[in-house]
Amino acid sequence: MVKQTAIILFLVYISLSSEKVAGQGIASESSKMKDVLLMPNIPSIDTLIQHAVNNSGAYKYFSGAIKIKEQEKSAIQKEWMNMLSVEGRYGYGMYDQILVNELGDENISTSSLMSQKQKRYYIGLSLDLPLSDVFQRKNRVKIADLEIEKAKHESVKAMQIVQALVVEYYYELLQAYDDVIIKSNQQETMQLQLIKAKKEFNDGQLPVNELARIENLYYEAQLAHKVARHNMRLIITQLELLTGIKIIEM
Numbered sequence: 001m002v003k004q005t006a007i008i009l010f011l012v013y014i015s016l017s018s019e020k021v022a023g024q025g026i027a028s029e030s031s032k033m034k035d036v037l038l039m040p041n042i043p044s045i046d047t048l049i050q051h052a053v054n055n056s057g058a059y060k061y062f063s064g065a066i067k068i069k070e071q072e073k074s075a076i077q078k079e080w081m082n083m084l085s086v087e088g089r090y091g092y093g094m095y096d097q098i099l100v101n102e103l104g105d106e107n108i109s110t111s112s113l114m115s116q117k118q119k120r121y122y123i124g125l126s127l128d129l130p131l132s133d134v135f136q137r138k139n140r141v142k143i144a145d146l147e148i149e150k151a152k153h154e155s156v157k158a159m160q161i162v163q164a165l166v167v168e169y170y171y172e173l174l175q176a177y178d179d180v181i182i183k184s185n186q187q188e189t190m191q192l193q194l195i196k197a198k199k200e201f202n203d204g205q206l207p208v209n210e211l212a213r214i215e216n217l218y219y220e221a222q223l224a225h226k227v228a229r230h231n232m233r234l235i236i237t238q239l240e241l242l243t244g245i246k247i248i249e250m
Contacts, residue, residue: 041248042173048243049166055244056162062155069151073144076137162242169239176232183225190218 043051053059197214200206240247 043245043247045167045170048170048239048247049163051243051245052162052166053159055242056158058158059155059162062151062158065151066148066155069144069148073141073148076140076144165242166239169235169242173232173235173239176228176235180225180228180232183221183228187218187221187225190214190221194218 042048194214197206197211201208201211236247
């Protein structure tokens with residue numbers, strides 16, 4: 001009789017000890033989970049949009065195209081300067097020169113021709129501008145203006161696409177975070193139910209099939225929580241690739 005009582009007391013001690021260790025392990029896991037799930041201080045949506053636009057290859061491409069087209073237009077408008085030339089001449093030698101002399105007040109003048117060594121200079125501007133080139137240049141300027149406008153529209157379009165993606169990922173991240181919190185609470189609830197079920201099973205108050213059912217529900221909740229965290233991490237990665245900055249650590 002004493003031997004049987006000792007065995008029963010020993011089994012009860014083992015059961016209570018195992019439940020205590022399990023409870024401590026679950027509490028530790030729950031505390032760790034809550035630390036990880038603290039709401040991250042992510043940048044504002046305006047900050048994310050600005051980083052994403054600056055990091056966008058398409059936006060940079062069309063912004064660069066605008067500058068190139070503007071330089072091309074400026075070059076077309078200045079092409080007429082290529083047809084402007086400066087001419088200069090210099091000469092030294094014997095040159096004929098007519099000298100006119102007036103005599104008194106009788107309005108009589110005499111002239112004489114003489115030759116002497118002289119230096120002579122000449123400088124002037126010339127412009128060779130065909131009329132056809134004038135009209136062609138106007139058309140080319142109009143074409144350049146249209147190409148600039150097209151590049152500006154493409155640049156705005158690229159920026160709007162980036163902004164829409166940031167907005168989409170941002171609110172998906174908030175929703176994913178809420179989903180992680182819900183799944184975390186569900187997992188914690190199932191953990192508590194599993195502790196209670198194991199205790200009742202050890203006390204002989206719960207059949208084994210019911211314990212197995214609760215364990216399956218707990219593992220399903222645990223898996224759902226991991227999937228939710230994975231989805232949240234995926235959205236964070238997409239935002240980081242889009243913006244080019246590190247948002248949060250998970």
